[in-house]
Amino acid sequence: MIMKNSRLYIVLLSLVSTKGMGQSFNGTINPVISIQSVMAVSITNNASSTINFTNAQYASGYTISNFNTFNIKSNQPWRLSVSAATPNFSASGSYASNNMPASVIGVVKSGQSPFKQLSSTDQVLATGNRGNAGISGNSFNMDLMANPGYAYGPGIYTLTIVYTLSAQ
Amino acid sequence: MCHTGINTSRLLFRNIIMLLICTTAAGVIRAQNNSNNLTLTAINTGFTLNNVSAIETQQINPNAFQIVVNSRSSNLFSVRARVSASTSSTGTPFPASMLSLRCNSTSPPVTANTNTITLSNTDQLLQQINSTKNNVTFNYDLLLDPVGYNYAPGNYNLTILFTMTQP
Numbered sequence: 001m002i003m004k005n006s007r008l009y010i011v012l013l014s015l016v017s018t019k020g021m022g023q024s025f026n027g028t029i030n031p032v033i034s035i036q037s038v039m040a041v042s043i044t045n046n047a048s049s050t051i052n053f054t055n056a057q058y059a060s061g062y063t064i065s066n067f068n069t070f071n072i073k074s075n076q077p078w079r080l081s082v083s084a085a086t087p088n089f090s091a092s093g094s095y096a097s098n099n100m101p102a103s104v105i106g107v108v109k110s111g112q113s114p115f116k117q118l119s120s121t122d123q124v125l126a127t128g129n130r131g132n133a134g135i136s137g138n139s140f141n142m143d144l145m146a147n148p149g150y151a152y153g154p155g156i157y158t159l160t161i162v163y164t165l166s167a168q
Numbered sequence: 169m170c171h172t173g174i175n176t177s178r179l180l181f182r183n184i185i186m187l188l189i190c191t192t193a194a195g196v197i198r199a200q201n202n203s204n205n206l207t208l209t210a211i212n213t214g215f216t217l218n219n220v221s222a223i224e225t226q227q228i229n230p231n232a233f234q235i236v237v238n239s240r241s242s243n244l245f246s247v248r249a250r251v252s253a254s255t256s257s258t259g260t261p262f263p264a265s266m267l268s269l270r271c272n273s274t275s276p277p278v279t280a281n282t283n284t285i286t287l288s289n290t291d292q293l294l295q296q297i298n299s300t301k302n303n304v305t306f307n308y309d310l311l312l313d314p315v316g317y318n319y320a321p322g323n324y325n326l327t328i329l330f331t332m333t334q335p
Contacts, residue, residue: 023204023241023333023334024331024332024333024334025204025205025206025331025332025333026206026329026330026331026332027206027207027208027235027329027330028208028252028327028328028329028330029208029210029213029233029327029328029330030210030213030325030326030327030328031213031214031215031232031267031310031325031326031328032213032214032215032323032324032325032326033214033215033217033262033312033315033323033324033325033326034214034215034216034217034218034322034323034324035217035223035315035319035320035321035322035323035324036216036217036218036321037321038217038218038219038220038222038223038317038321040220073220073317074317075223075317075318075319075320075321076320076321130317130318130320131317131318132316132317
């Protein structure tokens with residue numbers, strides 16, 4: 001009976017003692033990664049932004065294919081809008097007209113139609129999905145057409161085109 | 169009858185004494201356990217990615233957190249880490265492998281692993297220390313791989329679980 005009890009206590013002590021061996025201790029940290037809206041557009045001019053009109057171009061307008069290349073990176077679906085900084089061109093020269101509107105210029109994503117006549121109001125040029133410039137649709141070209149006709153006098157006309165990248 | 173009663177009393181007394189010894193032994197071991205522990209201190213474990221450079225390049229928070237190990241019951245101990253939870257406000261959790269850890273210093277100096285360890289959802293061995301120093305502070309850098317543009321804006325929360333084991 002005494003032997004039996006002793007064995008029991010030895011087993012009990014062994015069990016308690018092994019709690020001190022092979023132990024593990026835990027702790028945690030909780031990193032938080034805050035991703036904010038990140039968008040970027042780069043624009044490459046593939047042609048001179050100065051256009052000299054000849055007689056033929058007065059008649060039917062002047063189209064430049066792939067005038068600009070756009071590369072867009074965004075971590076959310078995006079849209080690229082285009083507008084003119086002013087309603088009319090600024091004009092210089094003795095015979096220049098001060099009322100040539102921005103709509104003389106039309107732009108369109110290459111391969112699409114029709115041309116969007118510019119104004120000081122934003123118009124959507126293109127849309128796309130989250131991703132870098134390598135994904136489909138985030139890199140594209142734009143065609144430009146200028147068609148002043150015969151309504152405006154000879155001179156030098158200047159217009160600033162504004163591109164705006166925003167989240168859809 | 170009387171003889172049996174004395175034996176029963178002795179047996180009861182012996183049981184009480186043995187139980188007291190066991191309880192005392194357990195108490196001693198528990199006290200020893202209390203002097204072995206792992207303490208984590210977060211210093212700079214957050215990342216804010218708000219520009220192209222931050223999105224496209226690896227981010228490093230030097231001395232992002234400290235691990236303090238008290239190992240009094242053994243000179244040999246190891247520290248492991250894994251990502252035990254990952255949630256986000258966008259519904260898409262961040263993969264554990266986006267985070268890495270790198271020990272940049274210890275106090276007092278001990279021979280430590282200073283390699284960059286990429287985390288996963290299973291335990292990764294950070295340190296296996298055999299030192300006479302029984303109280304070691306590890307200063308760790310936290311590294312975040314380039315996130316890129318595939319993760320929507322939002323907060324991504326991860327829990328890194330550290331485990332110190334002794335043989």
